[in-house]
Amino acid sequence: MNKQGRTSQTEAGMEHRDLFPIREVSRLTGVNAVTLRAWERRYGLVQPTRTESGHRLYSQADIDDIRRILGWLERGVAVSKVGSILARDQAVMQNALAPDAAKGWQAQLRDAVQRFDGAGLDRLFDQVFAAITQDQVFADVFMPVWHDLAAGQAVFGQASEWLFLDQFLRGRVFTRLQLSQQRRGRHVLLAPLPGQCLELELLVNGLLLASDEVRVTPLMPGQPLEELALISERLGPDAVVLFSNRSLTLDMGKRLSRLAVGLHCPLLLAGEAAELAQESLAGSLVACLGAEAGLMRRRLRQYLAGQLDT
Incomplete structure (x- = not known):
């Protein structure tokens, strides 16, 4: 074997030295390989890396996740x-925003909305994003402020405030989308x-689903399902995603x-509807992405890569 070949093998070994094959993970966690594969492909619960030949390799973080999954299952979830x-x-641990900080931003937002201050909203939007x-x-x-104003429109002035914020x-x-x-x-x-989503909810979720690997085109409320x-x-999209925060009838x-059946691409469901319908749609032609932003993006990428089943 030439020096370059030996070096490549050495580098590959170093790259994978802290990773575990599925049989070892099964021994460490007590979860058989068939179940581990099902958790990955059906629910997107664990995302092992793959070797060039397609073999799964799990990190210590993956093993910790598997043990957490077992803990929730033992509690009846x-x-x-x-x-x-x-x-x-995971989102709470990685992206925890101090409650006081969130309340501070929300207070500034409510103040700008109450004054119908478009320029102030512009500045605040850019500051928060930065x-x-x-x-x-x-x-x-x-x-949260948008939802509060929508729910309190019976109070004099809040309907106008909600419309002002919604339009902004x-x-x-x-524009960002x-x-x-x-x-x-x-x-x-x-x-x-149909009838289960307002335009802003759809646009926000389109922005949250988009990534460097995926571009999203929203179709506005009123779009006939048929x-x-x-x-x-x-x-010719790679997938169609339906969004709703209400349970499916x-x-x-x-x-x-x-x-x-009639689409030429996969059909996926996102939002709270996906959380509520995941069990009933298991094994169907409709895949569920979930409702939490990070989970939706991850499952969408997995599905488009052929690593998530319906």
Whole structure:
């Protein structure tokens, strides 16, 4: 063997020395290999690295996650729900925003909205984006205030405040989403389930789903579900994602099944609807991405890479 070949083997060994094959992980955790593969492909719970020949290699962090999964299962949590719990725990640890900081941003936001101060909103939006992650911007600052104003529209003045904030956010989020369209990579269409989503919710989730590898094109509320097959045929996306934060009715579940058969690409479900329907849709043609931003992006990438089953 020449020197270059020996060096490549040595580097590969060093790269994988802290990783464990599936049989060793099974021995360490007590979870058999079949179950580990199912957790990965069906629920996206663990993401081992792969060798060039396709063999799975698990890190110590993966093993820790497997033990956490076992802990939740022992508490009676369904395996379909564990992914969202782990994702939210991870988001809290990695992107924890101090409650006082979040309240401070929200107080400034409410003040600008009450004064109908568009220039102030512009400055605040840019400041918040520069200070914290995109996920935090919406989860911890802007969307909580938006939801509060939407729920309190019976109070005099709050309907106007909500409309003011809603219009501002739709404009800024749409602009950012348009910029992300310039990225190359896999193309995803994002559509709302009929009557179950407002435009801002759809735009925000489109922005959260987008990444360097995935560009997202939103289809606005009012888009007929039955015409998605036509749009998909003409635009040729890599996947169609439906978004809703409401539970699926029996009739809607049947409509999704019919739609999946007629599409020329995979059909995925995102939002709280995906969390609630994951067990009922298991084994169907509809894959569930979850509701937490990080989990949705990860499962979408896995699915587009062929590493996540419906």
